[in-house]
Amino acid sequence: MTSPSIGRETRNMVVGRAVTLLLSLVGMVLYPKLLGPEAHGAFQYYHSLHLFLLGFLNGCAAPMAAHYVALYRAGQPARQGVLLRQVFRWYVVLLIPVLLVYPILRDTTGFGWIFFGVAASGLSQVIASAVYGLGRLGPITWFPVLTLFLKIVLICGIGAWVLRSSGAEAMAVWGVHAIPWWLFVATVPPLIWMVSAYGLHRSEWFVPGESQQLLDQSSYYPWEEIRNFGLATVIGQIVYQVFTRTLTVVARQFGYPLDEVGYLGLATQAFGQVVFLAGIFSIGVYPWLVSAGKLGDQDRFKKLQTEAWRLCAAFGGYLVVAMCVLIRPTVWIFLGQEYREDIDLLVRMVWVCALAGALMLAGEFHLRMLISITSMKKYLLALLIGFPLSLPYLIWVLAQGRGILALTWVLPLGVGCMTLLALYFSPKTENFHRVNLLTLLGMGLSSAAAYPFAHLTLANFLTQGLVLSVVYVLWCWLVRLIGPEDLARLTHAKRPAPPEARLE
Numbered sequence: 001m002t003s004p005s006i007g008r009e010t011r012n013m014v015v016g017r018a019v020t021l022l023l024s025l026v027g028m029v030l031y032p033k034l035l036g037p038e039a040h041g042a043f044q045y046y047h048s049l050h051l052f053l054l055g056f057l058n059g060c061a062a063p064m065a066a067h068y069v070a071l072y073r074a075g076q077p078a079r080q081g082v083l084l085r086q087v088f089r090w091y092v093v094l095l096i097p098v099l100l101v102y103p104i105l106r107d108t109t110g111f112g113w114i115f116f117g118v119a120a121s122g123l124s125q126v127i128a129s130a131v132y133g134l135g136r137l138g139p140i141t142w143f144p145v146l147t148l149f150l151k152i153v154l155i156c157g158i159g160a161w162v163l164r165s166s167g168a169e170a171m172a173v174w175g176v177h178a179i180p181w182w183l184f185v186a187t188v189p190p191l192i193w194m195v196s197a198y199g200l201h202r203s204e205w206f207v208p209g210e211s212q213q214l215l216d217q218s219s220y221y222p223w224e225e226i227r228n229f230g231l232a233t234v235i236g237q238i239v240y241q242v243f244t245r246t247l248t249v250v251a252r253q254f255g256y257p258l259d260e261v262g263y264l265g266l267a268t269q270a271f272g273q274v275v276f277l278a279g280i281f282s283i284g285v286y287p288w289l290v291s292a293g294k295l296g297d298q299d300r301f302k303k304l305q306t307e308a309w310r311l312c313a314a315f316g317g318y319l320v321v322a323m324c325v326l327i328r329p330t331v332w333i334f335l336g337q338e339y340r341e342d343i344d345l346l347v348r349m350v351w352v353c354a355l356a357g358a359l360m361l362a363g364e365f366h367l368r369m370l371i372s373i374t375s376m377k378k379y380l381l382a383l384l385i386g387f388p389l390s391l392p393y394l395i396w397v398l399a400q401g402r403g404i405l406a407l408t409w410v411l412p413l414g415v416g417c418m419t420l421l422a423l424y425f426s427p428k429t430e431n432f433h434r435v436n437l438l439t440l441l442g443m444g445l446s447s448a449a450a451y452p453f454a455h456l457t458l459a460n461f462l463t464q465g466l467v468l469s470v471v472y473v474l475w476c477w478l479v480r481l482i483g484p485e486d487l488a489r490l491t492h493a494k495r496p497a498p499p500e501a502r503l504e
Contacts (some may be wrong), residue, residue: 012141014280017141021276041257041262056241058117059237061091062126064230068080081211089221107176111179133287134201139194150185158178158182166302196352243387263349271356274316276361293373321468322356324350325446345404349405363386367383373427
């Protein structure tokens, strides 16, 4: 079987991430518009709790599957299948601590459905990560798209029916009691798909005879991998998830109004989108970075790292400036009268979270560089020292009863400290400062060009978005943040021919 092409697989991920971004943006409008402020606040609380628990669960088994499949692919193919069986057992053990969150929750409604949904999503992620370790990005790209699509269709569709049949007053009650169930239902079809993908790629992981012999000689769990990689990633993910995905849950726990909890959820979604889409390229090259590091090919490692950061910065810069410029007309035009009285608060919260997303992009990218070379001590130091530096501010905000905007600033403070340490510890990326400066200049130029169209009408919104996009893309093209070689890499990417065909 031929090896996957970096260009072909990255193209697959680019398309999938673009679809995910589009669905996420649609959801960011549909959820608040159809559910109303209170039911939307309940949705954001449950959704954030789901993502936090899932992030903790995926912090060990899934990264181990991706990392060691890629690592063993370069030298011990028969070990891959053995590792996967061990990882599945380890995953079941990791499910138990998720239940420990239940006693400390102020609102425990629907926790059982959230738990089952997290378990199903986590297992899907483990399988998708194993396929990802082979260098095939399809499952890890598209199964979240299916989950997201089902969430939007089910929750918004059923919510719209409740609104028409029972009225707005029933929406808040429905949101509290029904949304956890539908979050679970949305995870079932993707799980079925990933189980099928596991069977499809089974022959690539299990070498006949050799894998079984190793399995007979191996321990029940992957103790060596857990010691070298798993414990560090699970500790790191606990810290990462606590400081990046729990603000909405914390706001609900400390009694902030449900509608403001919903605003915070929207703002943190903006944070997540910057890292999610712009991180395509660091994720796309990760299996090849691991293999290059294992083989000692430093030139290839450095080239992959530099190219990936150039494209991450270009895409991330566009997302940040687009969110900051277009958020006000988006709220005014699409969300309706219920949200207009709080528009200044919501816009400022999105700005703060967009800043955090820009910082997190650099931090997450360089954390991934540390993971790819299995430099887990430095990875942990960046997380364990960086994020907690925001704790004194968080404690002050909660103790003083400050507003939701003050609480939002916890995110960029923690992310910024972590990013500085990640940059210090990670392998140095060539032209890092030049790329960042060019990106910032492009953001400033596109914002200035779009400013004259800032009036709150649909025509101005569309014109503003078009002008911003054209100016930013032209700037990136002129200064070579995006070049012809990037387009060629995606448009002409093909799977390499089999060795016998190349010989002919």
